[in-house]
């Protein structure tokens with residue numbers, strides 16, 4: 013048995029031998045975090061287990077269509093005891109946010125993720141940085157260990173993988189990703205329906221946000237660096253929800269010649285959320301974000317940086333320019 017299958021078997025044994033589970037994922041969740049959480053929750057429930065699916069932000073409006081979305085909630089204010097806590101798609105433990113405190117005790121913690129910066133917290137750890145989505149790892153796990161994969165589970169896994177690969181376009185998309193997608197379609201996923209709900213059902217608010225952001229667009233480094241920013245004032249005026257942001261940075265990345273794209277978002281706590289994308293493996297945006305206490309992947313990373321919006325912009329733009337000039 014190879015190393016992966018041995019680890020999968022170990023995790024499967026723990027899941028089969030226990031009864032009460034908390035399935036958690038990172039704050040400001042994306043499609044991979046929410047889809048993965050629901051998929052594993054549903055599979056465990058099929059086995060008759062008691063499962064809580066919690067995220068600090070609860071189910072986002074835009075992912076409400078996911079099968080059994082109602083199972084995923086914000087954590088309760090009074091903590092509960094569990095046999096096993098499971099962190100999915102969460103690069104550092106504190107990104108579990110308030111869900112962590114809602115688990116008063118767990119005999120064991122499982123950590124399943126695809127972030128290379130994951131420091132391997134927990135008792136049973138499976139990190140595959142080559143996987144484009146935690147949803148892909150979960151599919152491999154469920155299939156390999158003969159756990160249930162119902163049509164509802166398949167839809168959640170498909171949404172997780174589709175969103176984390178930018179609809180099967182990012183370079184992390186492999187032959188295996190397409191094979192898995194095909195198998196998920198075989199399990200009952202309606203690709204047209206899910207894709208329309210994922211990519212053609214945005215609230216008008218999100219496009220108005222895009223208009224605002226494009227008004228702040230700047231370029232540097234011979235057009236290799238592009239960024240835009242959202243101030244608190246603009247966010248309030250537009251009535252923006254945090255989830256409206258996901259994917260907007262792709263408009264910058266999609267520009268010919270751009271190597272690094274940055275999205276700055278002024279938060280209410282005196283910090284700025286920095287979101288970075290690179291189109292060139294030689295320019296590692298995770299390394300830049302790590303310098304500011306963040307993390308992620310080589311081509312997609314983020315950090316929360318203390319300071320005024322304009323100060324943080326200046327600092328990060330300088331670092332990004334230096335990295336581009338050093339490596340391209």
Ligand code: 5GP
Pocket residue numbers: 103104127286287288305306307308309312313314315316
């Ligand atoms: P996004 O820009 O979409 O928020 O995040 C891109 C990637 O960077 C994701 O994989 C996410 O997990 C990671 N990331 C974003 N913000 C942070 C952060 O503040 N800390 C860490 N460690 N990773 C982050």
Ligand code: MN
Pocket residue numbers: 044045101126144145146176
């Ligand atoms: Mn992910």
